[in-house]
Amino acid sequence: MDKRALFFNTIKKLLGMRLYNYVKDAIKETNKILLNSLLNRVIYINRKRFRSNPCHMFIEVFKRNKNLEGQLFLKDFRALTKNLDDNSIITIIKSLNRMKKIKENKFPFLILFDKQEEKSLNQMKEDISHIIKLSNDIYQYKNYQLPKRHFEASVFYYKHQLHEVSNLNKIKDKSIIDVGGFIGDSVLVFNELNPKNIYTFEAMPENFKFLIKTIKLNNIKNVTAINVALGNKEGYCNMQVAANASSSVMYLNNNNFKIIKVPVITLDSYVKKNNIEVGTD
Structure with a gap:
């Protein structure tokens, strides 16, 4: 077991599961703030909570097709984008690509947004x-x-x-x-x-x-x-x-x-x- 895993396992035993989750999220939030400052980018925390939360919107999508590929996905995608304008289709494609990136990437911090989106997020x-x-x-x-x-x-x-x-x-x-x-x-x-x-x-x-x-x-x-x-x-x-x-x-x-x-x-x-x-x- 590496030092990082040993650290979090020790904290988990000392604090209990619920308090441990708060501490872990606080550490991730602190790291996110540091990365935001260092990279001057908006960082997404990849918690992957959909693995344990049956209500998460990702569940049904990946249950139907794990890789968002194949004939079933093609059928769903065509039905979803039918008669939509270009901007709406771009929004759907962006969302699907981000879902795939979150699902497939194990790194806890991701850059998902483009520069214009980051500017809008910072203004907000x-x-x-x-x-x-x-x-x-x-x-x-x-x-x-x-x-x-x-x-x-x-x-x-x-x-x-x-x-x-x-x-x-x-x-x-x-x-x-x-x-x-x-x-x-x-x-x-x-x-x-x-x-x-x-x-x-x-x-x-x-x-x-x-x-x-x-x-x-x-x-x-x-x-x-x-x-x-x-x-x-x-x-x-x-x-x-x-x-x-x-x-x-x-x-x-x-x-x-x-x-x-x-x-x-x-x-x-x-x-x-x-x-x-x-x-x-």
Whole structure:
């Protein structure tokens, strides 16, 4: 056994598996920062968590075809890229090549992004870092307030890529359905579209408490928050609670997650019961 493996095995025995994982990630994060500074590049930490996480998006892709090659992959690729514009196809190819690189490379640090992407990532990190703590349960970024320090770049910087929607003006004075409301972060962005109402569904009780606080902090009056999960039939389901802004999925017998029982309704039944007008222009 080499010295590096001996070191980590000793730490694992001393700290236990859970704390060991935190320490290992902290070491990798420190190394990443050092490499970022030395190479002046954005470094990707190759944790390869999909090996032990059955919910990871890589699993189904590589289960169907381990090398992303062959007739089955060709069929899937053609179906996926059919009628797409050039930029969309380039994005798909980039993503697939990066997935292969992550899967096939054992080195813990990888360079995945081109220079333009790295420039955008650095701009995003700089912008999203301007957060101030106003009290123990109030944090502010720009004009947004949250009850916890969790400002996702995908929400507050990229605004869910809403700028790519060509007919956003049609949303004004219409209702928005927000499925998976989390702590209410998306509600703040959706409200800027001047909708008539926002209906936000969040199944997890802890997230729902923060969601209500977010609505009150930002004085939003047109939001209805519902503490249920949505499904194809009404009832209950066991769900495993994921950390941060990760999605919570139906129970897959994974002992690493807390399991809770949540009510499930259908969107159709809620719309009918509350006389919500639906339709398209």
